[in-house]
Amino acid sequence: MNSNTMIVLSLITLFFLLYLLVRKKLNTIAKSIYLFTIFAMVAVSFLLINRNDFPQIVYAKEVATQNTRKALLSVKEETDLLKESVLLDAPILNQLPELPRGCEVTSLAMLLQYADVDVDKLTLAEEIKKDSTPYVRENGTIYYGNPNDGFIGDMYSLSGPGLGVYHKPIAALAEQYLPGSIVDFTGSDFEEIKTHLSSNHPVWVITNSTFKKLPDSAFRTWHTPSGTIEITYSEHSVLITGYDEEYIYFNDPLTGEKNKKAPITDFEESWVQMGSQAITISS
Missing domain, CATH: 1.10.150 (DNA polymerase; domain 1)
Incomplete structure (x- = not known):
């Protein structure tokens, strides 16, 4: 007025x-x-x-x-x-024989090399943050480290206890090589993975070695300095390189297979079960 x-x-x-x-x-x-x-x-x-x-x-x-x-x-x-189908040509690296538990850093090496970063899996294995909490088992209760805080156990041998590492330490290490270009979209839905692939960006993820949802019996409870977590010894990491209507495609560091495929519905369920962990690079 x-x-x-x-x-x-x-x-x-x-x-x-x-x-x-x-x-x-x-x-x-x-x-x-x-x-x-x-x-x-x-x-x-x-x-x-x-x-x-x-x-x-x-x-x-x-x-x-x-x-x-x-x-x-x-x-x-x-x-x-979102394209109907995508298949990217990312370099394939095998974690074996040097890194029996090194699937996460090997998949990261593939992602960084795709972005023309000159780095190898062994260098990343040395540089990844470690959680040195000792393994203790008392009256059936396991006390150990937290993969969200750093790599757990021995990456170079299966003779002792160990597991792996999750997205936070991996993203922090990747950021050292590509400052400001690392996208950690953990917690997003599966369509976000397709969006990044459609933009020609492969995606680092945490899944399991069967690439399908695991039964509850496959998980164990660990008591860590950061709190109680549920882990599975079937935990695995791969670099997703593509998809179509039926399958998801990925480079598997354990077998050294390039553009390996798994049913997309099964793979999505396994990824969600492991916390929907995903990292990629921006343009």
């Missing part, structure tokens, strides 16, 4: 009060003039209010329409990004 409207409304109030004070002394004609004046001022106020509010209403509607159009375009663009 602008100043002109305020002035007119103030005058209406003043005229109405004066009318109430002197109406007994006014004749019929004077009363009619008074009432007509008040009515005219009300009409003017209405016009002034609508004149100022109408453009704002129109503007608000235009903004809402534009935002809706932008949202629809965003959805369309995201949908258009």
Whole structure:
């Protein structure tokens, strides 16, 4: 409401009060003039209010329409990004024989080499953060490290206890080689993996060695300095290189197989079960 409207409304109030004070002394004609004046001022106020509010209403509607159009375009663009099928040519590396438990750093080496970073699996094995918490078993309860904090156990041999490492230490190490270009989208849905693949970016993930959902019996409880976690000795890491309607494709560091395939539904379930851990590179 602008100043002109305020002035007119103030005058209406003043005229109405004066009318109430002197109406007994006014004749019929004077009363009619008074009432007509008040009515005219009300009409003017209405016009002034609508004149100022109408453009704002129109503007608000235009903004809402534009935002809706932008949202629809965003959805369309995201949908258009997803290709029907993808198969990337990422380098294949075998974790064996040097790194029997080194699937995570070997898959990371494949991702970094795809981005033209000159680094090998053994270098990454040395540099990855370690959790040195000792393995202790007391009355059936296992006390050990947390793969979210660093690599657990011996990466170079299967003779002693060990497991692997999860996405946080891997992403931190990758960031040292490609600062500002590492995308850790752990916790996202599976479609996000397809989006990155459609942009020609392979994806590092944590899954299991069967590439399908495991039964509850495959998991063990560990008590770690960071809290209690559920782990499986079937934990595995691969580099996803593509997909189509039926299959997901990946480089498997354990077998050294390039663009190995697994049913996409099974693979998704195994990935979700392991915490939907995923890392890639940005453009």
